[in-house]
Amino acid sequence: MTYDEVVLGRRSIRGYKPDPVPRGLIEEILRLAMRAPSSMNTQPWYFHVITGEPLDRIRAGNTERMLAGIPQSREFRTGQPFTGRHRERQIGVAKQLFAAMGIKRDDAERRQDWVMRGFRQFDAPVCVIITYDRELADSDDTAFDCGAVANALVNAAWSRGLGAVINSQGIMQSPVVREHARIPDEQVIMKSIALGWPDDSFPANAVVSERKPVEEAAVFLGFDR
Template sequence: MRVQTYDEVVHGRRSIRGFLDKPVPRSLIEEVLTMAMRAPSSHNTQPWNFTVVTGEPLANIRAGNVERNLAGVPDSREFRKDVGQGAQHRARQIEVAKQLFGVLGIAREDTEKRTDWVLRGFRQFDAPVAVVVTYDRDLHGGDIAPFDCGGVTNALVNAAWSRGLGCVINSQGIMQSPVVREHAGVPDDQVIMICVAMGWPDDSFVANGVVTNRKSVADAARFVGFD
């Protein structure tokens, strides 16, 4: 297996939402995690922890997530959500939804297919592996631990891609955190931050080919003190 260069990973990585029914070796996941944990960490606190779930426990999480969400059980994610969205943020969210629904042929009025798509997120996109990212509860309430978890999660999906694995960062998958905590056995001294669906990309799943547009450097960056 040829390991990709950093440039190839950054420019080639996509969010993968369709996976082959093929197990991922534990040794490969350990290799990916080892790479990911080289991510920068404030004061080297390394607050992150990972619960890697597959098989029956993951199937139970999928079933519990779907059951509770269809029953209207309120969101119980353990991280703070955005209090609102600016128009530009909402526009970017709508844009990627249009891209996905367009390639999938899901019409705006097709509520059945749209609901099924939402349920895929609750099912961890039917990936063979879900990585639950948590941080130490004694750091809860500050912003540095979640910031570090964001850094290590970015490193995780990039490291996985360099080894041929696809991922999607999935907040829907931990929307019903009691279900995840129960079936994944997440300790009480950990706060559930996010989860990552992981597996071998299914190249026949057209949504996997969607590449999102990104802000330009001109839009995102200011340069101060340069000639």
């Protein structure tokens, strides 16, 4: 694929085939992702790549704790709930997904099941947990770098025929993730990325989220026109 084909063609994948992903292919993707820009070359990121039984234990633990009403314990700060245009965009993509899946507004059971998919890492065969050193927790550059490498990772995966979705639900029960992914105490859990071969029969995988136009996002100064 060309760069444009990767960027314009990539979608967030929320339904996966059960087929395993070779470790060598994941290593190849990580090598590409780690060429992402890094502030002063600090490269703060770590990747905990999980499949099989350890991932099943994380799925089960996340689900049990959430259904039991245990408050989320995400380690990376969440900030205030979205409002205004940001909330509108959040609702907009949810409407796209629910429409694709045929989930009605009053269908509480299916809406709940959809939410729980996130805590199950979308049933993907692989989950990548991104962490960084706790000593860097006060640095906004660290969060910026980890975001850059996550973006590079999902694009590299797409270029190799794999799908991915970056999500926070999968790491909201951090004690479960930390235990079964064997994450050291000196690292902060930031994000999870579900990874695997896309299931083309899963309706939500066809959803292309809307993007605001360049005219709304960018300000140009000093140009002739």
